Structures are given as structure tokens and as C-alpha cells.
Amino acid sequence: MKREEDDVQIEVGEEHEKKPLVDNSDDKEVKSTTSSAPTNSRLRTIFYILGNIASSVALIMVNKIVMEKHGFSYVIVLTALHFSFTAILFGIMVFAGAMETKELPLKPCLTTSLANVGSIVFMNFSLHTNSVGFYQITKLMCIPVMVFVETVFYGKTFSNKIKLTLLMLCAGVAIVTVTDMRLNLAGFIYGVLAILCTSLSQIALGDNQKVHNLTSVQLLENLIAPQALITIVFAIPIELVPSIDGIVYTMLSKSTLALIVLSCLISISVNFFTIALIGATSAVTYQVVGHTKTCLILVLGFLLFPINTPTPTLIKNIFGISTAVVGVVLYGHFKTNNK
Template sequence: MGEATGFQLGVIGALALSVASSVSIVICNKALMSFLGFPFATTLTSWHLMVTFCTLHVANRFNVFENKPIDMKTVMLFGILNGVSIGFLNLSLGFNSIGFYQMTKLAIIPFTVLLETIFLKKQFSQKIRLSLLVLLLGVGIASITDLQLNLVGSVLSVLAIATTCVGQILTNTIQKRLNVSSTQLLYQSAPFQAAILFVSGPLVDQFLTKQNVFAYKYSPVVLAFIILSCLISVSVNFSTFLVIGKTSPVTYQVLGHLKTCLVLAFGYTLLHDPFTERNIIGILVAIFGMGLYSYFCTHENKKKQLSDLLPQSAQIKEKETTPLLGAKIMGSQDKDSHEVKKSNGLMNKDSVV
């Protein structure tokens, strides 16, 4: 029970850290890109990953965590895949309308469920699927405004969905199968993610913004926000791996849509962004779907824990009863042998007389 309680507290802490850090970095990046005119999102992500790796390297030097070697080929392919998925998501945003990009993000959940069902044989109950449907409906109502389709944007969206789903499933699978922590996996994969984005980022950004990141004039305020964004990203990247490792890729995506609702509410409350009754209804429906998902997941996990405990309790009971039976049998055998010896003694006594 103590281990289960500790695990639940760890999951809650990971979820809270992920929400707080993600909302913080969205606010910081919004200020950086919208108000300060720094539009180089992909290049900025590569800096995030480099700072994350450097931070973890220093932490490893001070023995904050123990580095566990992982097969180089696995780490390299995993890092490159995650880096490519970020690039495709940014390209999808650049080639599609905001509404279609939101549809792309929403499609990640059903595709993840489909892939885990087919390849990992994971079962999702009807209640879980229903709660996810309510969630997606709510987020769709709140965030999707227009759906302008084009061939290039559609292809990029499909590639973004596929690489993101596979990358997040691998994040969970590698941690469990190789018995590595989220910190160990992030530490070893971050250099490859940073490298692929550091090379491709400036090209992608120049293609999307028609500006050169190296020709940009960096003011002290812009540099300060870039540094702040990179520092927050350490927590974002760490909590991402932590949440996926402790829960599942689907739960992480559900959490991501909670962040979307929080960002929308923040934009309306503090930045006075345009907000309608449709946005409010969508957010409320999405929060209701998240509540259903959390409730059903908790209920099913408790049932699973009980079913796992029953065989163990039966084995413990069997171990406890077996020695008693053995002792009882031994005791009866000793009693019988004592009676035999006693009768033999009487017979010998009678023969002497």
C-alpha cells in the first residue's frame, strides 16, 4: 500500500510539474514571438534541448542521478525520430490554418490508441474511449475555428501525427522494457534531438518566416526571454518523459489538451484575447471529458491492482497454512511413535515379570 501511495503521489507530482512548466513556457514563448518579434520556433526548440542536455550533464557529474547505458542505435533512432516529429509539427503549423493544425493535434490521441491496440495489444475500455471522445469534442469546439485544406499541409500533418505517436509510444516502451528512468532516457537522447533540430531548424524557420535566425538583431530583452524559455524547457522536457513513463502516451495527450484549455483561459483573462460562448462551452466539455477519463482510469487501475493482489494473497495464505499442516502432521506422527514406544515398554515390562 505504501508503494502504491508513493507511486500515485509521484504521478500527481509529474502531472502538476508538466502542466505548470508547459503553461509557463507557452506564456514566455508567446511574449517572445508575438510581442518581441522572434519567430524562430524550431531553432528555439533546438536550443531548449541543448540546454536540457547540458543541465542533465552537470547533474550527472554531481551524481544527482545515475547514468545507465542504453544501446546507441536505439537512442540515436529515438532521438532523431523525436526531433523530426517536432519539425513536422512546426511545418504543419506553417502550411495549414490554425484550425487544421488543432485538428492535427487532436488526431494524435485516436491514432495513438489505434497503434497501441494493434502493435502492443493494449485494451481500451468503452468507458475510456467515450471519455476521450467527449474530451476531443470539447477541445475541438473550443479551439477549431477554420478548416482550410491543402495537399502539402495535409501530408505534413499526417507525417507529424505518425512520428509524434510513434515517438511518444517509444518513450513509454523504452523506459519500461529497458528499465531506465525518464532522466536517463532524456539525458542520452537529448543530444540527438538537439542535433537534428540544430541542423534543420534554421532552414525550416527561414522557409516558414522568410527570415534568417543568424541575421536577427538580438536585443537584451529578447536574449533574456530566450534564456528564460530555455531554463523553463528543462522542466518541460523532463516532465514530458516523466509523465509518459509513469502513465501512458494517451494520458500525456489528455494532459496536453488540459494545457490548451488553460492557455486559452489565460489568454482571455490576462491578455484579453477574443473569447466567445463557444470557447467557454468547449472548455467546459473538455474538462468534463478529462474528469471522466481520470475517473475511469483510476477505477480500472484499482480493479487491476486488486486482481493482481488476489493471487499474491492466495500464495501468502498457502505459505502460511502449509507449515501449520506440516507441524500438525509431524505432531501426530510424534504422538503415534510415542504411543508405540510406550506400548513396547509395557510389553517389555510384562515379559520381565
């Protein structure tokens, strides 16, 4: 009997030794399957980055052409059309059950919506009254303002490397502000208001997502309809009633109307790729991508909307913009690596 037990033990042992060979082959199949997942994720992220850059640059350029070349200077109406198109898209998605919704309380919803509307409206006014270069510098200035607000009111600290990159950014902004010949008092005021609204709205967006546990898509779904309504309410007394004849007359032009529709469609694409990119990566990565868009927009601005300035002034302008952009890119890099 003991001999038979030994035989059984040997047979079981042999089966046990053979089993890992089969499991190892399965592991290889699993590894080959899982190894393709990061590759697909990277390709998807690259697609979101390229789509975000392309759509954002296209929107800025189309808006500039609509306002300067076709005389459609009704920036609040244009912003209301952008919000309305996006709100309609989200409404269709919710009705079709294509997305999961989660409600944001009324007070933060309204305050954040007001800040977002102010940000976009004043940015559009800045774009209309200033050059593309100063408009982009206005957007870059939002970062140090946000850092200041977070330091003073939220008790956050920033490393010396971050502070040095911000000094580089401010130096570049100072150079461009002095040499930018398209800057005027009204444009400066619009720029300051745009900076304040943008900084406050972005801080509020981050807080709302954390406090109320919302995804970026859920947050945008809550904000887009109120933003459309708020913009329409502002547009009625400011632009629609005083300038209804001019708006209708301008939109009678088929080329102008086509560009406005194109601008609205691109704005939907911008919202989609923004949400997708933030969801696939992070807000910091999105800001770094935003600085890449800044470089492209500045280059296109110089090419499509050249400013007649002396060569030394133009060189200083380009140097200041380059310095500012490098400072912001380094800021995003150090923030990503927690330095």
C-alpha cells in the same frame, strides 16, 4: 527444586508479559514516523504537479510571445536551443556523478529521437501558424491516434467507457476545428504531422522503458544529446543558412534575447518536473495533469491572443474545447481505474 523451577517460570512469564508493553510504545513511535512519510510523499507530488503546470504553461506563453510579438519565427532554432540547454544540464549532472546512466541501443535511440524532434518542431510550427486553441486541440488529438495505433498494431483493447470518452473528445475537436478562424492548410498539415510524430514518439518512449528497463531519467539522458544534434542539423539548411541575418538581427534586441534565454531556462524546468512527476506518480497521472495544463493554456490563449469572432462562434468554440477537455479527463480517470 520443583518449587524453584515454578518461581523461575513465573518470573520469566512476567517479564514476557511486560515486554509487549514496551514494544507497543515502540510501535507507536514507528507508526508516527511512518505516517509522516505518505504526507511528505503527497506534498512532494503536489509540488511536482504545480511545478509542471506552471513551467509548461509559462513555456507555451513565452514561446508564443517570442514568435508573434518579437518576430522570432525560427522554431527549429528555438527548439535546438531548448534541447542544447537541457543536454548541457544532463552532461554536467553525469560529469558530477549526480545520476546513474544506462545505455540505450543505437537504433531505438535514433528513431525515438527523430520522432521526438518531429513532434516538438511540428508542434511549434502548429503553434506559430494556428491559434492557441487549435494548437491545444492538435495535442488532444494525439490520444485517439495513439489508441488507434495500439489497437491495430499492438492488439490492445479498450472498454466501452473509454470509447465513449473518446467520442466526446472527437466531437469537441470537430466543433473547435469548424469554428477556429485561424486554421489554414499549412497549419493543418503541421498539425497532422505533429500528431503522428507525437503519437509514435510517446509509444516508443513507453516501449523503450519496458524493453530496455530504463527509468525516465535514464531514457531522457540517452535521448537529449541526439535530439539536440538532430535539431541543429535540420536547423542549418532550413533556418540558419537562409535566415542567418534575420536571426542575428532579431537576437540583437535585448528584450528578444532575454525572452529566448528565459524560454530555454523554462524548458529545463519543464523537463525536470516532467521526469519528477512521472517518477513520483505514473504516466497516466501525468497525462491527467497535462489536461489541466491544457485548460489553463486555452484560457490564457483567449486572454492574451484574442480572436475577433462573433459571440455565437466564440461560445461554440469554448463549448467544443470544454467538451474535448472533459472527454480527455474522463479518459484519464477511466484508464486510472481500469474501467
